[in-house]
Structure formats: structure tokens, C-alpha cells
Amino acid sequence: AAGVIQSPRHLIxxxxxxxTLKCYPIPRHDTVYWYQQGxxxxxxxxxxxxxxxxxxxxxxxxxxxxQQFSDYHxxxxxxxxxxxxxxxxxxxxxxxxxxxxxETQYFGPGTRLLVL
Amino acid sequence: QQxxxxxxxxxxxxxxxxxxxxxxxxxxxxxxxxxxxxxxxKGPALLIAIRPDxxxxxxxxxxxxxxKSAKQFSLHxxxxxxxxxxxxxxAAKGETSGxxxxxxxxxxxxxxx
Numbered sequence: 001a002a003g004v005i006q007s008p009r010h011l012i013x014x015x016x017x018x019x020t021l022k023c024y025p026i027p028r029h030d031t032v033y034w035y036q037q038g039x040x041x042x043x044x045x046x047x048x049x050x051x052x053x054x055x056x057x058x059x060x061x062x063x064x065x066x067q068q069f070s071d072y073h074x075x076x077x078x079x080x081x082x083x084x085x086x087x088x089x090x091x092x093x094x095x096x097x098x099x100x101x102x103e104t105q106y107f108g109p110g111t112r113l114l115v116l
Numbered sequence: 117q118q119x120x121x122x123x124x125x126x127x128x129x130x131x132x133x134x135x136x137x138x139x140x141x142x143x144x145x146x147x148x149x150x151x152x153x154x155x156x157x158k159g160p161a162l163l164i165a166i167r168p169d170x171x172x173x174x175x176x177x178x179x180x181x182x183x184k185s186a187k188q189f190s191l192h193x194x195x196x197x198x199x200x201x202x203x204x205x206x207a208a209k210g211e212t213s214g215x216x217x218x219x220x221x222x223x224x225x226x227x228x229x
Contacts, residue, residue, distance in 0.1 A: 045216035056214035107159035
């Protein structure tokens with residue numbers, strides 16, 4: 001079965017650089033979520049999109065922005081990177097159901113970002 | 117402030133034993149409670165989920181017990197196997213918390229052969 005695809009899988013950046021993370025949801029899933037997971041931590045919700053509109057916003061820094069495109073893939077743009085941004089970034093997707101997004105979230109393999 | 121509290125932080129079980137992980141929540145608006153399994157370097161994978169209208173749900177060796185009045189739920193892994201060694205996260209979601217999952221702190225489970 002198709003899963004959530006994330007790219008790149010690994011990324012190394014210098015402080016103050018920018019990074020773009022991409023997420024391709026499972027086919028026929030129209031809701032995308034972004035989470036950040038620090039070492040030994042639980043995933044923290046950043047932002048989500050439903051039908052290409054921002055649907056929820058969590059603890060996402062102002063330096064980060066995200067969007068969902070017409071093909072439902074999403075990109076997380078991170079600028080002025082800081083050492084503390086080093087983490088695993090997960091994308092998850094939910095299927096389309098009548099009345100709104102399904103509640104089950106399927107996670108991708110993640111992008112490991114290291115900021116030096 | 118951790119909205120979903122999970123315990124224990126780590127758990128060691130012998131092969132064939134029962135692994136029990138507990139979670140407690142405060143937000144009574146939560147109405148969906150999934151458990152995720154995560155291996156190192158991998159994304160969380162959904163194991164099993166429950167809604168508050170049932171007190172127990174079983175899928176294979178995995179059982180969720182739910183106590184709505186106590187605002188607690190737990191994961192039981194029967195006949196634990198070394199391949200079950202992973203980090204387990206409970207989570208919660210509700211209408212008033214938007215579409216996000218709120219995770220517990222995680223439990224590192226080790227099943228010894």
C-alpha cells in the first residue's frame with residue numbers, strides 16, 4: 001500500500017540557512033499535518049492543511065511557513081535556521097471523508113534535519 | 117504543560133509477558149485516542165485507536181482499555197515479543213483541539229528474549 005512520502009530523508013544545513021521539506025500524502029488523502037520531534041521527545045504539532053487551506057496551527061515558529069498545493073502535496077519552508085531546529089520532521093495525512101478529514105493520521109518516514 | 121501524561125517512561129518485559137502502558141488526559145473534549153508504535157529513525161505507525169463510547173478494544177495481541185470517568189486509557193500488549201521493542205506513544209484528539217494529535221511523552225519498551 002502507498003504510504004506518505006517525504007523528501008529529503010536527511011538534510012544538513014548551516015545556521016541562518018533555509019530549508020524546504022516536502023510531503024506527498026497517500027493518494028486520496030487531502031489533509032496534511034506537520035509535526036516536529038526532538039531527540040527523545042514526543043511529536044509536536046506544527047500546522048495542518050485541509051483542502052489546500054490551513055486548518056490548524058500549533059507551535060510553529062514565525063520563521064517557518066507551509067502550504068499545500070493543488071495536487072495536495074505540502075512543503076514546509078524553514079528560514080533563518082537555528083541549532084534548536086535540529087529534529088525529525090514528520091508529515092502525516094488523513095483520508096477524505098464526508099464532512100471533513102478523517103481522524104486517522106498516517107505518518108511518513110520523516111526528514112531528519114541537522115543544523116550545524 | 118503536557119496535556120496527555122504517559123507512564124512509565126521505560127519498560128522492560130520478558131518474552132511472552134504482558135506489557136502495560138498507561139495514559140491520562142485532562143481535556144474532556146478529547147474524543148479519539150490512538151496508540152502509535154515508533155521504531156528508531158522511523159515515523160509513528162498507528163497500532164490501535166479507541167473512542168470514549170467503548171471501554172475496551174482488542175486487535176490481535178493489542179488491547180486498549182478506556183476509563184472515561186477517570187480520564188485514563190491504557191495499552192496492553194499480550195505475549196510480548198522482542199520485535200515489539202519500540203517506543204509507544206499514546207495520543208488524543210478532539211473537536212476543540214482542532215485536527216492535531218496531542219501525544220504523550222512516550223514509553224520505551226524493551227522485550228527481552
